[in-house]
Amino acid sequence: xxxxxxxxxxxxxxxxxxxxxxxxxxxxxxxxxxxxxxxxxxxxxxxxxxxxxxxxxxxxxxxxxxxxxxxxxxxxxxxxxxxxxxxxxxxxxxxxxxxxxxxxxxxxxxxxxxxxxxxxxxxxxxxxxxxxxxxxxxxxxxxxxxxxxxxxxxxxxxxxxxxxxxxxxxx
Amino acid sequence: xxxxxxxxxxxxxxxxxxxxxxxxxxxxxxxxxxxxxxxxxxxxxxxxxxxxxxxxxxxxxxxxxxxxxxxxxxxxxxxxxxxxxxxxxxxxxxxxxxxxxxxxxxxxxxxxxxxxxxxxxxxxxxxxxxxxxxxxxxxxxxxxxxxxxxxxxxxxxxxxxxxxxxxxxxxxxxxxxxxxxxxxxxxxxxxxxxxxxxxxxxxxxxxxxxxxxxxxxxxxxxxxxxxxxxxxxxxxxxxxxxxxxxxxxxxxxxxxxxxxxxxxxxxxxxxxxxxxxxxxxxxxxxxxxxxxxxxxxxxxxxxxxxxxxxxxxxxxxxxxxxxxxxxxxxxxxxxxxxxxxxxxxxxxxxxxxxxxxxxxxxxxxxxxxxxxxxxxxxxxxxxxxxxxxxxxxxxxxxxxxxxxxxxxxxxxxxxxxxxxxxxxxxxxxxxxxxxxxxxxxxxxxxxxxxxxxxxxxxxxxxxxxxxxxxxxxxxxxxxxxxxxxxxxxxxxxxxxx
Numbered sequence: 001x002x003x004x005x006x007x008x009x010x011x012x013x014x015x016x017x018x019x020x021x022x023x024x025x026x027x028x029x030x031x032x033x034x035x036x037x038x039x040x041x042x043x044x045x046x047x048x049x050x051x052x053x054x055x056x057x058x059x060x061x062x063x064x065x066x067x068x069x070x071x072x073x074x075x076x077x078x079x080x081x082x083x084x085x086x087x088x089x090x091x092x093x094x095x096x097x098x099x100x101x102x103x104x105x106x107x108x109x110x111x112x113x114x115x116x117x118x119x120x121x122x123x124x125x126x127x128x129x130x131x132x133x134x135x136x137x138x139x140x141x142x143x144x145x146x147x148x149x150x151x152x153x154x155x156x157x158x159x160x161x162x163x164x165x166x167x168x169x170x171x
Numbered sequence: 172x173x174x175x176x177x178x179x180x181x182x183x184x185x186x187x188x189x190x191x192x193x194x195x196x197x198x199x200x201x202x203x204x205x206x207x208x209x210x211x212x213x214x215x216x217x218x219x220x221x222x223x224x225x226x227x228x229x230x231x232x233x234x235x236x237x238x239x240x241x242x243x244x245x246x247x248x249x250x251x252x253x254x255x256x257x258x259x260x261x262x263x264x265x266x267x268x269x270x271x272x273x274x275x276x277x278x279x280x281x282x283x284x285x286x287x288x289x290x291x292x293x294x295x296x297x298x299x300x301x302x303x304x305x306x307x308x309x310x311x312x313x314x315x316x317x318x319x320x321x322x323x324x325x326x327x328x329x330x331x332x333x334x335x336x337x338x339x340x341x342x343x344x345x346x347x348x349x350x351x352x353x354x355x356x357x358x359x360x361x362x363x364x365x366x367x368x369x370x371x372x373x374x375x376x377x378x379x380x381x382x383x384x385x386x387x388x389x390x391x392x393x394x395x396x397x398x399x400x401x402x403x404x405x406x407x408x409x410x411x412x413x414x415x416x417x418x419x420x421x422x423x424x425x426x427x428x429x430x431x432x433x434x435x436x437x438x439x440x441x442x443x444x445x446x447x448x449x450x451x452x453x454x455x456x457x458x459x460x461x462x463x464x465x466x467x468x469x470x471x472x473x474x475x476x477x478x479x480x481x482x483x484x485x486x487x488x489x490x491x492x493x494x495x496x497x498x499x500x501x502x503x504x505x506x507x508x509x510x511x512x513x514x515x516x517x518x519x520x521x522x523x524x525x526x527x528x529x530x531x532x533x534x535x536x537x538x539x540x541x542x543x544x545x546x547x548x549x550x551x552x553x554x555x556x557x558x559x560x561x562x563x564x565x566x567x568x569x570x571x572x573x574x575x576x577x578x579x580x581x582x583x584x585x586x587x588x589x590x591x592x593x594x595x596x597x598x599x600x601x602x603x604x605x606x607x608x609x610x611x612x613x614x615x616x617x618x619x620x621x622x623x624x625x626x627x628x629x630x631x632x633x634x635x636x637x638x639x640x641x642x643x644x645x646x647x648x649x650x651x652x653x654x655x656x657x658x659x660x661x662x663x664x665x666x667x668x
Contacts, residue, residue, distance in 0.1 A: 107612075
């Protein structure tokens with residue numbers, strides 16, 4: 001990738017937990033296994049004598065599966081880790097997510113309504129948790145995935161307390 | 172909070188039932204019995220319909236069932252408007268109690284559908300703060316009140332709410348007295364002539380024709396009228412037929428618009444905007460001025476030809492905002508702009524987006540056409556059939572005005588106290604928001620946008636659709652725009668840079 005042009009918004013300072021990479025790798029492996037089973041069913045299920053485009057599928061699907069596996073296991077987790085950033089400042093919560101399309105979300109602490117901490121099954125395995133900062137707008141939600149559990153809880157408590165203090169109408 | 176003197180009447184807090192007449196209304200419309208229909212169909216199919224006796228029996232049974240359900244529902248539903256909250260209790264077996272605290276009430280709507288009017292009844296909807304996060308229907312409906320009781324409930328709820336907001340019971344400001352009204356807009360029947368150019372009103376007669384033709388097909392052959400079809404080979408007949416059909420369509424659209432919007436009036440009464448409209452069903456919507464965060468001016472393709480527009484208010488915590496927030500359902504653009512100016516300050520003329528945005532709109536508009544052309548080229552080379560190629564070329568050529576039109580619609584501006592974004596070709600929507608409306612910003616940049624130095628900026632708002640986008644803003648303008656539109660916290664380039 002050539003040097004990207006200047007980002008439209010300041011890039012937040014903090015990275016996620018490094019365990020996030022391994023969680024994404026695990027997700028990639030699971031996804032590959034699921035698709036692998038589907039591909040195997042198709043490849044083994046299509047009879048030799050089938051006409052039309054079906055024989056093409058016999059080699060196209062495994063190739064697609066291989067490409068997906070490389071992308072999802074070896075490439076995407078690292079790109080995601082490099083892209084994902086977050087930061088909590090005096091006034092705002094700020095996060096950058098995505099891997100091809102990048103999304104910055106910026107929410108002032110004064111407009112925070114609730115702060116959620118969630119832990120999925122895989123996240124528990126890696127000791128991670130996600131923080132979601134919700135506002136009155138359905139689109140104004142800052143999601144910071146895969147922080148260390150202790151960090152996530154500290155951030156959530158801190159934000160909830162500060163939001164309580166400086167809350168204006170919040171809508 | 173101590174109880175204010177006008178709230179002491181004990182019967183105000185006692186649970187009440189709606190008028191028993193509503194049972195008749197619901198029996199006629201099969202409101203509750205409708206739920207049984209899916210279960211009844213297989214039963215009927217198993218029994219089979221033969222002979223008029225069974226049909227009559229069926230009709231009687233269904234009506235009786237409907238009456239029973241309606242009566243049970245009426246009996247098991249009560250409501251109470253206490254000084255602190257509105258409580259609606261319902262449910263045949265599983266009881267549900269819905270309590271809406273007064274400070275969460277955003278407005279009260281009184282509507283009178285045609286059948287309700289016949290019995291002198293109204294339906295009252297109490298809007299609670301929806302909270303875009305939870306979604307769902309956060310409103311409480313009390314159906315089938317007498318008109319007087321409906322008005323009493325509306326006044327009472329709004330009075331309580333004001334008291335809850337003011338929280339100063341020691342100064343009872345005679346809330347029974349209706350504040351002075353100030354008329355902001357009144358519907359001119361001539362505006363109905365715009366209706367044939369508005370897609371949503373054109374859909375009304377088309378839907379009616381569709382329903383009628385289906386009904387005709389379902390009729391037994393003996394009852395269907397035998398019409399000899401006109402001679403379609405004669406051009407004159409064809410032309411007259413098409414002209415007649417278009418006239419009917421236009422008439423249908425005008426009628427549809429008249430039914431919905433007849434007698435529209437927008438008045439300011441105290442701290443509320445009150446909109447009344449409708450020919451058959453009179454709708455009475457009340458919006459709190461304090462909760463207005465901005466407005467949307469939308470113009471369809473046809474409306475732009477005659478410089479017509481509609482205006483909707485963006486109100487925090489208002490469910491079904493598209494219908495209820497309407498401040499001007501249809502009217503001349505100048506009137507629309509004037510009303511929008513009452514809702515929110517005019518931030519000034521829009522700034523056009525950079526040329527890269529035009530290139531991107533064009534690329535997206537002709538992209539699919541080019542793909543079809545390429546596929547058509549392959550097909551032509553392979554089989555000699557050029558139909559797809561021609562279609563692809565036509566699509567590509569049509570894509571050019573489409574892309575240019577989309578680009579022309581783009582714009583944004585930040586004024587001293589408000590800001591605006593605009594986009595859309597078929598329906599061009601210009602949303603103007605107050606600075607305080609913003610609860611967050613979202614900036615999106617796809618791979619292509621990054622190369623072109625563009626970004627899409629979404630202002631997150633706790634009203635309307637929740638987010639309003641300025642599409643393809645120059646990346647360098649994002650920071651200045653967000654900061655100018657919402658204040659210093661949105662400084663994109665902070666101390667860390």
